[in-house]
Amino acid sequence: MLIKQAADILPSEITSESSYLNRRQFMGAAGAMAMGSLLSPALGSASDVIEPPPLDYLAANKDSPAGFYTPEVQTPYRDVTGYNNFYEFGTDKTDPEKYASKLVTDPWSVSIEGEVDKPGTYTLEDILKPHDLEERIYRLRCVEAWSMVVPWIGFPLGDLLKRFGVGSKAKYVAFETLYRPNEMRGQRSRFGTIDWPYVEGLRLDEAMHPLTILAVGVYGKTMPKQNGAPIRLIVPWKYGFKSIKSIVKIRLTDRKPATSWNKTAPSEYGFYSNVNPAVSHPRWSQASERRLPNSLFKPNRIETLPFNGYAEQVASLYAGLDLKRNF
């Protein structure tokens, strides 16, 4: 489907040798990681022993477009990869790092469905091939009132959607995480209230927004499994649970898709889930957040900003919408 007539190909579309090699390196590295996890029982935790391979990307700098870069202190790599909510591996913050090594991420394919011009199931390599990776330094605000600053590596979701051709009827984008209970122990829990697989969704304009990216790495390295390898969503102005991990399905649709937390507790989690200090979660005030890492006598409590500080870039998407009701 991606094959074009020779005459149609512009020189600018031709993959340079260096980025071709980089992609090979990425795929090879992903393979090495998979091998590493096979060996890991003998070596202890894979994340302790095997460093994820580095990626090639365009680094974010102060001159990056608004919102792509924040000068705030970055949360260290060990905290970004050791303190996670990824309930597929357990509900404790340390469970994902402990148990995600079982996840097989190579081979990986993503099914692109619904209102698109070129539906199909694509290998991860096919998905990534034409996209140049870039760094985005974003705030990550969890609905549980803690936050981090993370340097992600990825590319705009909008570029991918455009590539596969957004159909005229498409109004929403639905996402789905891998369902593989024998590798994801959290999916085996008998008393879990989440109906696996985990699903999420965005309005099409939210999905096309330049801040919305598909991330394949963090801190310049291939995405660790506990952070949603090999490919995950990042929507920095929404609570963290909207940024679905380990994606296997992207579907364009004319109907508002169901989202996992909304199905589990509709009064607590809405479809939009934009970061909003004025709307409290029943169990947590959202007025402030604790930036991680903190220490006992420096709780790092800071005020939460509307749209997680990205109001300038995204508030216009919600003009006229009652955000208290559409939380």
Add this chain to the structure above:
Amino acid sequence: MVVANKNSVVKYRRYIKVFVFLLALLPLLQLFLGVLQNSLGPDPAKALSHMSGEWALRFLIITMAITPLRIITRSSEWIHYRRMMGLFVFFYAVLHLLIYCVFLLGLQWQDLWADILERPYITVGFGAWLLLLPLAVTSTKRWQRKLGRQWSRLHKLIYIVSALVLLHIIWQARSDLAEPLVYVLIFSVLMLFRLPIVKRAFNTRSKKTAAVHKH
């Protein structure tokens, strides 16, 4: 068995009590080590608050298990440890609240007030903590004598504390109810031993065994 060892148990009770006391302080040591070794992760206040809360809960379970143990083993020896266990519930509950106020809220008292009023799980948790106060204060022998029969009625508050603590846990669960359900199950089993019918069953069984032994 109980009869044979009775004298030695009584004789060594004082030492056993010291041993149990030191054992019950180990979780505190664990908290201190976590702080000193900086091994509590990126959110140490949250970790400390969880750990202290869990230990208060565990000591509450132990305290509530004294009566069942007494019934099952037909030995009143256990009762000598109940006060200490109850006071350790209070000790870890105080620690839990202090950690929450000092490290999580940074002593912002208006935030504490807002949390108590607006967050149901904190409302019930704080309620449980308040109800522990009179129990801790009246735990001495002097208060026991002074209050007479009222004392044991007052100390039935521990059942309300248990119910509030369970709500405190259940309302915090985000999706996986396995852990809260385990605690509900444990408390349910412990409560069964308060039912007259269960007590009678154990009594008649013990009489029967006694009768059999006589033959």
